[in-house]
Ligand SMILES: [Ca+2]
């Protein structure tokens with residue numbers, strides 16, 4: 001019995017050590033919201049041109065906190081969709097856990113999130129909107145199963161050349177603070193994905 005206690009203590013200490021190591025990352029948004037869409041929504045999401053998307057909270061499949069975002073989608077050729085959180089969106093209550101202006105962006109080299117993959121080979125875009133309203137894109141493939149941390153280094157984002165908001169500064173520079181992030185499964189795929197734990201990674 002005593003030995004088990006010692007082992008348990010060692011385990012707790014080990015886990016604490018791991019948590020400490022992970023503290024280099026800054027938790028930007030744990031997606032711990034009652035999910036709703038529309039103007040008063042907590043998640044800004046929608047789809048068009050034949051694509052469809054449904055977003056809900058998942059408490060069984062999650063990476064951190066009490067829940068993850070569950071995204072059930074059908075992305076058809078010619079269609080589009082978006083699942084966004086951040087500042088200045090149409091959905092008024094979609095702000096991150098942290099405010100963009102309270103983050104020391106110069107200390108971080110990447111934004112990361114966890115995705116629960118299904119090895120569907122779907123391509124997923126992860127966009128960020130910069131301080132000038134410009135949209136930048138990082139693209140990944142769903143080529144794994146279960147939770148995986150996706151690290152998107154800021155210098156790997158490409159400015160979107162297919163579409164920019166009218167009021168974007170279009171200066172080709174990634175201007176901090178970042179205000180919004182957005183997931184977009186790309187056309188030609190359908191399925192269910194989960195997202196959680198959006199963090200910044202220290203330089
Ligand atoms: Ca969470």
Ligand SMILES: [Ca+2]
Nearest residue numbers: 132134173175
């Ligand atoms: Ca810019």
